[in-house]
Amino acid sequence: MTELENYIHSYFKVFPDELTVISSLFKLTSLKKGGYFLKPGQICDLLSFHKSGYMRVFQPKGDKKITQWISYKGFFITDLRCIHFNQPTPYYMQALTDCEFYTITRDEYKSLADRLPRWHEIEKLCIASYFTVMEDRVFNLLSMPAAERYQHLLNEHPELFNQVPLQYLASMIGMSPETLSRLRKSTR
């Protein structure tokens, strides 16, 4: 069973033959360190499942780059704005390390629903779960001081601290790199 099949199987009740249909359409693709999966203004026409490596999703704001998210093994990657509403993305998505994905194009993706009637439902559940993650992030940003946001990220995604430049993590949880550095020092 591929990671993709495994992931879908572990989250949603899907029959083996449905799994096979899904994973037969996704093709293994890769991106070299530093390469861009997506740039602002483009219309994302891919849906990828992250197999290995780390990718940074960020958006420029003035002379800053705001890191929105770090994707790694187990996440789906796309821009819903593009795939579903045909709008250009505001994001850069850049590989921080060499990355591998299972990838489907937008056209294949559209045909997936024809071949697999439950696909919309699976996708709905997947997007719903990501929605609740975003709800929690908003709550955390509204309610937690910097120290608590740092602790929370450390608990939820400890592996990021070994693999990703700390300045990007600082941005992702809404603080300066200096503040993150001091928080790390104070809990050592």
Added chain:
Amino acid sequence: MTELENYIHSYFKVFPDELTVISSLFKLTSLKKGGYFLKPGQICDLLSFHKSGYMRVFQPKGDKKITQWISYKGFFITDLRCIHFNQPTPYYMQALTDCEFYTITRDEYKSLADRLPRWHEIEKLCIASYFTVMEDRVFNLLSMPAAERYQHLLNEHPELFNQVPLQYLASMIGMSPETLSRLRKSTR
């Protein structure tokens, strides 16, 4: 055409007979000012479309109450955590004014998909659009100072400033009521 039919029709390509099926299942319900739509620990078993009035979604944190969202005419109201993943809600949802909704129970909701094959797709698109709203909120919280967050809310949802206590709006955009008061003064 009811507000609900109108809303769905304006966002998604749905046939008239599909619309009729959808709106025949939703029943008009209401909630008095101060009443609770949902309290923490409950499992939300309703999906409502907001017809009139204002409702505050908030979550306690220490001795604070963090306002997560203000719902009004045109929003769907539920907790995805409950409806899709059967988990208890962390939220209070309380009517700030008398409210009316078009409401469907969870069981009817489950049967909707049987009667209307495209329902999962419609729902998926709806959740996807809410997801992008949350993405933008996270970006705004990460990248904007208080004054800019205030301006942004004022531009996007000006009606809230007449209908909703300002302290709740302040909480929703991550600042103290005093700060919001001063920002309002400075742009008058």
Added chain:
DNA sequence: GCTATTTCTTGATCTATATCAAAAGTACCG
């Protein structure tokens, strides 16, 4: 309509976190 209660404003402080600057550490590349 009048009082009680809640909400909003204003001013005076305080503090968490940003910014700036430079040193120390680490990774990359010819």
Added chain:
DNA sequence: CGGTACTTTTGATATAGATCAAGAAATAGC
């Protein structure tokens, strides 16, 4: 390897926004 360029740390200072406290205004209840 050894130098160049990033990244992280550390210290000094600045500042946005919080908190505290009190008065003014609005709203709700009788």
